[in-house]
Amino acid sequence: MSLKNKDLKLDILALAAHPDDTELCCAGTLAALSLSGLACGVADLTQGEMGTRGTPELRLREAQKAAEIIGLKHRVNLGLPDNGLTNTPENQDSIIKTIRKFRPEICFINAPEDRHPDHGHAHKLTLDALYYSGLSKRETKDDSGKLQEPWRPRHIFYYMQDTPFEPDIVFDISETHETKERAILAFESQFNVPDDDEQPATYISGKGFFEMLRSRARVYGHQIGVLYGEPFKYHGGPIPFAEFNYLLSHKRIR
DSSP states (O other): OOOTTGGGOOSEEEEESSTTHHHHHHHHHHHHHHHTTOOEEEEESSOOTTOSSSOHHHHHHHHHHHHHHHTOSEEEEOOOOTTOOOOOHHHHHHHHHHHHHHOOSEEEEOOSSOSSHHHHHHHHHHHHHHHHTTOTTSOOBOTTSOBOOOOOOSEEEEEOOSSOOOOSEEEEOTTTHHHHHHHHHTOTTTSSOOTTOSSOOOTTTSHHHHHHHHHHHHHHHHHTTSSOEEEEEESSSSOOOSOOHHHHHSSOOO
């Protein structure tokens, strides 16, 4: 394949129902991968316009600030309807165009089931779009009107949201946990807000929620013998292995 826009090519693309989903769930991993030299990006499906706090415009600015903190190469917002992530061909096409534009090798996506219905809906919508994106007869056009070439990521991981699952991997974010927390706090309208804030309190706005996130990272870090970790579930069967060099060189072997 001829890559006319090599600057758009991503190694990792995280897709999320709302701005801040990736910060909460995989920002430490994205920051670590970015530091290692990989090109990472985020595609937010909606502007979070149905959220109790903040405005779409404010959340877009917060998302851009968080992207800079994490070190993302690209962050885009697809403008799909918040609370309306139905699995339609039109919504699939928005995601397919993004996948074909950035050609990621690995995708992180919303969890299959969660407290917020949008997360489960986004999971199914995104998973179907990632498959269809590899079909040559599913045609989409880029911003200039040219037909896009098919592309399907090699690997898909689900990040953990409010509802726990048994992870297939836990990524060590000990060195980037502080970065993760700064990225989360870039969403000043949503998290760790003062008790005297004039906007309505929400499930995620108080200090207790932020403390829970840190505790969860400690728990999963403990499971792999490090300080902080982020859990993921692998899509499509067993995780493919061809060698054990990583495990042999890792500082902690069970």
